[in-house]
Amino acid sequence: MRKRNVKHFLTKPRGRLENTETNMTFFMPRTTAARLKEIAIAENTSLQQLIAVAVGEWLDRRSA
Numbered sequence: 001m002r003k004r005n006v007k008h009f010l011t012k013p014r015g016r017l018e019n020t021e022t023n024m025t026f027f028m029p030r031t032t033a034a035r036l037k038e039i040a041i042a043e044n045t046s047l048q049q050l051i052a053v054a055v056g057e058w059l060d061r062r063s064a
Contacts, residue, residue, distance in 0.1 A: 040050045 036050060037047060040047045
C-alpha cells in the first residue's frame with residue numbers, strides 16, 4: 001500500500017475560500033460532554049460556541 005502525505009491533505013484549501021468554517025467529528029467521554037453541556041446551558045450559549053472558545057484559548061496558551 002502506498003503511503004500518503006497526510007500533511008498535504010490537511011493544508012490544501014478545498015471548496016470555497018470565503019467559507020471560513022469546517023465540520024469536525026470528534027469523540028469525548030460522556031462525562032466530559034455532559035459537563036460541557038451544563039456549562040453551555042449556564043452561560044446561555046451553544047455547545048459549538050463553547051468548544052470554539054475553549055479550543056481558541058488552549059491554542060493561544062500553547063503558542064505563548
